[in-house]
Amino acid sequence: MDEPAPGTRMPRRPGRGTLTLQYVTVAMFLLGAAYPLLAAAAGTGDWAGLADPRLERYGDPKEWALPLGPDAPWNPLLWIFAVSRVAVMVSAITVLGLVGVVAGVARLAGRGAGRDRFVALLVGTLLCAAVTVVTLTPYGAQLRTWLLD
Numbered sequence: 015m016d017e018p019a020p021g022t023r024m025p026r027r028p029g030r031g032t033l034t035l036q037y038v039t040v041a042m043f044l045l046g047a048a049y050p051l052l053a054a055a056a057g058t059g060d061w062a063g064l065a066d067p068r069l070e071r072y073g074d075p076k077e078w079a080l081p082l083g084p085d086a087p088w089n090p091l092l093w094i095f096a097v098s099r100v101a102v103m104v105s106a107i108t109v110l111g112l113v114g115v116v117a118g119v120a121r122l123a124g125r126g127a128g129r130d131r132f133v134a135l136l137v138g139t140l141l142c143a144a145v146t147v148v149t150l151t152p153y154g155a156q157l158r159t160w161l162l163d
Contacts, residue, residue, distance in 0.1 A: 032114070032117045032118055032121050032135065032138070033131075033134055033135060033138055035110070035113065035114050035117060036114040036117075036118060036135075036138030036139065036141065036142050037138055037141075039107065039110040039111055039114050039142055039145060040138075040141045040142065040145055041098075042097075042098040042101050042102070042107060042110070043098075043102060043107050043111075043145045043148075043149075045094065045095055045098035045099075046095070046097075046098030046099040046100070046101055046102035046103075046107065046161075047099075047102045047107075047157055047158075047161065049095070050075050050078050050079065050099065050161065051064060051067055051072075051157065051160075052064075053078035054067070054072035054073070054075065054077075054078045055072070057077075057078055058071075058072055058073075060072070065153075066156070067156060067157050067160040068156070068160060069160060069163050072160065074163060075160055075161050075163060079095070079099075080092055080095055099161065102149075102157075102158065102161060103158060103161050103162050105149065105158065107145065107149055108145075108146055108149040108150060108154075110142075111142045111143070111145040111146035111149065112142075112146050114138065114139065114142030114145075115139055115142045115143050115146060118135050118136075118138055118139030118142060119139060121135050122135055122136060122139065
């Protein structure tokens with residue numbers, strides 16, 4: 015009785031796509047913006063520059079990227095970091111963050127999720143809101159300018 019009859023589908027849990035979008039957006043921001051910034055701060059020893067990333071302070075951000083080798087085009091990790099960095103540089107991460115917030119609020123208002131899913135959606139929505147706010151502030155613009163160099 016616990017198994018579904020052949021040919022029937024299990025009901026989908028609500029919010030799975032929204033959660034995936036939200037957490038992928040946050041991960042892309044961390045890999046595309048926070049990783050190069052932390053690598054530059056650790057490489058130069060100038061931790062105060064985390065609050066003020068500039069070319070004069072950290073130099074070219076390409077110096078702190080993953081090293082390219084003969085197998086670089088086939089390295090999926092390199093592609094993940096490269097796509098994340100491009101998404102931050104062209105402000106696509108801002109749009110993704112905004113979509114994550116809107117989708118999360120819509121799912122939370124729908125109340126179709128259980129307690130665990132509700133908490134995960136709430137955390138994902140707040141993280142997407144934080145990413146969106148950071149990218150829209152002057153700090154986010156300065157970080158994007160540094161990454162674009």
